[in-house]
Amino acid sequence: MLLYHKFYGHWFLVGGVSIAYLLISSFLIYRLYQLFITKGRWFTKRRREFILWRFMIQNGFYYTKRIKGANGSREKIKLPKVYLKQDKLTMSASFQLEGIKFQDRFLKIGGQLETAFSADMMNQVNEGAYITFEYAIDAIRSRISAKDVRGTVKEGIKLAEGVIWDFIENPHLLIAGGTGGGKTVLLRSLLVGLLRIGRVEILDPKEADFVKLADLEVLKDRVTWTTETMAQRIVDAHERMRARYAIMRERSNAKNETELEAFYKYDLAPEFILIDEYPSLVSELENLPRDSKIDAFKVMGDLKQIFLKGRGAGMFIVIATQNVKTDDLPSTLKDNIMFRITVGRVSGYTYDSVFGEVNANKAFKYVEKVDGKKVYGRGYVAVNGLPAREFFAPLLPNSKDFSFYNDFKQLSRIEDIEQPVVKEVRYLQNDLINELSTDERMFKKIKGLLKDSGVNFTGKDYSEKEKRLFVQVFDRKNNGEGTLKEIIAEVMVDFG
Numbered sequence: 001m002l003l004y005h006k007f008y009g010h011w012f013l014v015g016g017v018s019i020a021y022l023l024i025s026s027f028l029i030y031r032l033y034q035l036f037i038t039k040g041r042w043f044t045k046r047r048r049e050f051i052l053w054r055f056m057i058q059n060g061f062y063y064t065k066r067i068k069g070a071n072g073s074r075e076k077i078k079l080p081k082v083y084l085k086q087d088k089l090t091m092s093a094s095f096q097l098e099g100i101k102f103q104d105r106f107l108k109i110g111g112q113l114e115t116a117f118s119a120d121m122m123n124q125v126n127e128g129a130y131i132t133f134e135y136a137i138d139a140i141r142s143r144i145s146a147k148d149v150r151g152t153v154k155e156g157i158k159l160a161e162g163v164i165w166d167f168i169e170n171p172h173l174l175i176a177g178g179t180g181g182g183k184t185v186l187l188r189s190l191l192v193g194l195l196r197i198g199r200v201e202i203l204d205p206k207e208a209d210f211v212k213l214a215d216l217e218v219l220k221d222r223v224t225w226t227t228e229t230m231a232q233r234i235v236d237a238h239e240r241m242r243a244r245y246a247i248m249r250e251r252s253n254a255k256n257e258t259e260l261e262a263f264y265k266y267d268l269a270p271e272f273i274l275i276d277e278y279p280s281l282v283s284e285l286e287n288l289p290r291d292s293k294i295d296a297f298k299v300m301g302d303l304k305q306i307f308l309k310g311r312g313a314g315m316f317i318v319i320a321t322q323n324v325k326t327d328d329l330p331s332t333l334k335d336n337i338m339f340r341i342t343v344g345r346v347s348g349y350t351y352d353s354v355f356g357e358v359n360a361n362k363a364f365k366y367v368e369k370v371d372g373k374k375v376y377g378r379g380y381v382a383v384n385g386l387p388a389r390e391f392f393a394p395l396l397p398n399s400k401d402f403s404f405y406n407d408f409k410q411l412s413r414i415e416d417i418e419q420p421v422v423k424e425v426r427y428l429q430n431d432l433i434n435e436l437s438t439d440e441r442m443f444k445k446i447k448g449l450l451k452d453s454g455v456n457f458t459g460k461d462y463s464e465k466e467k468r469l470f471v472q473v474f475d476r477k478n479n480g481e482g483t484l485k486e487i488i489a490e491v492m493v494d495f496g
């Protein structure tokens with residue numbers, strides 16, 4: 001009664017408030033419904049069941065049966081045996097085979113379901129009675145924060161829930177990313193984990209994203225960007241690899257072992273060499289001036305050795321690049337980099353070269369937004385030779401709460417192993433003549449021609465680089481690959 005009196009004569013106000021109340025509550029109910037549909041796991045699961053049911057019906061995967069009733073006969077639909085199992089980040093769909101009329105088509109539907117569920121097929125298991133396709137789903141839910149990237153030597157570095165770079169099992173890492181796609185953030189997130197367990201060396205030929213980190217104690221003298229120093233660091237790393245093997249052998253002998261064990265059994269921390277913009281480094285090495293002190297052959301040869309033999313000694317390489325064609329990667333890299341990631345927008349040929357033949361039929365896509373919000377660091381991940389799946393790089397935390405620089409600042413440095421000082425090897429003329437199975441006259445003739453082509457021999461004896469030059473000339477000469485002048489002209493192109 002009191003209210004009636006109070007609002008009597010204010011119907012506009014009462015009406016307005018009621019309408020606003022109705023509008024706001026319907027909007028809230030609608031948002032809640034949307035949230036349940038898109039985020040609620042129960043709804044998401046039911047939706048996938050519906051998608052599978054619809055897929056079966058629309059593709060004619062059902063039997064029909066006529067059923068007689070009081071009002072005449074009607075058709076009843078029956079599905080073959082199909083099971084859908086859903087977990088937080090994976091799901092599997094199993095289809096009955098056992099000679100039923102759909103079996104041949106069931107064997108091939110893994111790819112279609114991948115598209116239908118917007119999921120990534122990881123595996124297919126044919127266990128006789130059933131074929132089961134296993135998928136990774138909801139990759140975005142597996143995302144972790146960059147500040148939480150951690151790892152151990154035995155288990156590897158966790159980059160997302162269910163995505164672990166087990167560097168011992170799958171040595172070396174290739175990261176390809178389009179500009180602005182999140183490659184640098186991913187590399188830095190990786191460092192959060194790597195710097196805590198191993199010695200890290202960074203080569204940044206673009207002199208861009210890592211130069212600032214050179215001030216940090218944990219990375220002091222281990223971030224380089226000029227061609228000479230980067231080249232020297234690769235050569236040094238190769239020497240360290242040999243020294244690590246020597247230490248391992250020594251410690252293994254001391255334990256009377258019959259077999260050499262993994263590096264960590266001998267108290268050696270792993271080492272990681274991170275090369276950002278790898279093609280820039282290669283082209284800088286290739287374009288060195290002729291009289292450069294750097295032996296580009298040796299540098300690339302040493303890098304190759306680390307790719308081939310690093311794993312045993314606990315040395316691992318991470319290379320990052322933008323788009324990459326199959327031909328850009330020498331086969332040593334292609335076959336020996338076992339873990340591969342893309343982030344952001346990359347070209348079709350990059351997917352081909354990074355994920356290879358097994359993923360040739362996969363529909364890779366670039367996703368700009370998820371739930372209406374711009375998404376960074378989304379891409380794919382795979383172990384070399386296995387199916388690729390969606391990947392969300394660790395999420396960059398709010399800059400108020402976290403900075404990579406401050407995180408790295410508090411980390412302690414892992415010291416270098418004690419390494420014997422290696423003296424430069426020089427070769428005497430007579431030893432070279434013997435090794436090349438030639439005579440002094442021919443040796444001197446070739447030396448003269450090399451001098452005419454610009455080689456500046458520094459002393460009476462010969463460096464490793466000079467020796468390699470002679471070896472190449474004699475190899476080609478012995479194979480009859482042209483006149484001496486032609487051969488020298490060709491060899492000099494490579495000699496740089």
Ligand SMILES: Nc1ncnc2c1ncn2[C@@H]1O[C@H](COP(=O)(O)OP(=O)(O)OP(=O)(O)O)[C@@H](O)[C@H]1O
Binds near residue numbers: 394395
């Ligand atoms: N994982 C991530 N989480 C949140 N934001 C990200 C993430 N990755 C990238 N970003 C955003 O995108 C911006 C560009 O990322 P980043 O510098 O890593 O790109 P990039 O691929 O290295 O580009 P470029 O090749 O041009 O250096 C970052 O400054 C950040 O704002």
